[in-house]
Amino acid sequence: MHEMSIAVAVVEQVEAAAREHGMPGVARVRLHVGELAGVVPQALDFCFELACAGTLVEGAVLEAESVAARARCRACAVEWAVGMPPDLGCPSCGGGSVELLSGRELQILDVEWAGLPDVRAGQEG
Numbered sequence: 001m002h003e004m005s006i007a008v009a010v011v012e013q014v015e016a017a018a019r020e021h022g023m024p025g026v027a028r029v030r031l032h033v034g035e036l037a038g039v040v041p042q043a044l045d046f047c048f049e050l051a052c053a054g055t056l057v058e059g060a061v062l063e064a065e066s067v068a069a070r071a072r073c074r075a076c077a078v079e080w081a082v083g084m085p086p087d088l089g090c091p092s093c094g095g096g097s098v099e100l101l102s103g104r105e106l107q108i109l110d111v112e113w114a115g116l117p118d119v120r121a122g123q124e125g
């Protein structure tokens, strides 16, 4: 399952980061998921929970933010939302030479650690 391998990769990366920073746990993981990445949000949620079990990431909330797919025509530079299923013909000139600007993202935006005193408030002294 596509979502399972994504979930495992995300959990591995977040857990590695948690260990590196000496964090006891993870409260929240935010992901950017492109419209064309082929990810079913419910399936990703489910797989994330499975992948988390027994790791430092267990109990974390997964927030997947969908990124709209956009393309640009190489001929006339018009940009448009390609939608799903993707429409990759230029709406302006009909050209078929397009550049995908966004929509295939699959990246960790940020991670909120759990079980910490409020470090942000006390850092300066």
Ligand SMILES: [Zn+2]
Pocket (backbone or CB within 6 Å): 073, 074, 075, 076, 077, 078, 090, 091, 092, 093, 094, 095
């Ligand atoms: Zn065009």
